[in-house]
Amino acid sequence: MEHKELKDIRKRIDEIDKKILELVAERNRLAKNVAEIKVKNNIPIDDKEREKYIYERIKNLCNHYNIDPNFGLKLFKLLIEHNKELQRKYIETLKK
Numbered sequence: 269m270e271h272k273e274l275k276d277i278r279k280r281i282d283e284i285d286k287k288i289l290e291l292v293a294e295r296n297r298l299a300k301n302v303a304e305i306k307v308k309n310n311i312p313i314d315d316k317e318r319e320k321y322i323y324e325r326i327k328n329l330c331n332h333y334n335i336d337p338n339f340g341l342k343l344f345k346l347l348i349e350h351n352k353e354l355q356r357k358y359i360e361t362l363k364k
């Protein structure tokens with residue numbers, strides 16, 4: 269027995285998941301651009317000041333959108349750590 273309302277909600281969830289991944293891919297792609305600028309100008313990959321700013325902003329946005337800030341911070345920590353990993357890997361390919 270299929271439940272029409274559940275099916276419809278799941279369809280909306282699937283669409284949202286796709287949108288989230290499109291945005292993650294867009295954020296990830298920027299890692300290359302950032303890495304290029306950093307290599308050229310001898311700037312370290314890690315920028316703790318910038319991260320502090322991002323986490324503070326995420327916390328405020330979470331409160332605004334009624335999202336648990338701990339969830340938001342965990343999510344963005346993952347995204348930022350992944351971005352740094354992509355930058356490191358990209359810089360390695362430039363050296364070869």
Ligand SMILES: O=C(O)C(=O)C[C@]1(C(=O)O)C=C[C@@H](O)C=C1
Nearest residue numbers: 302313314315316318319348351
């Ligand atoms: O803004 C930068 O300098 C980035 O490299 C991007 C980014 C991020 O993922 O937002 C990643 C690493 C830095 O420590 C800070 C921020």
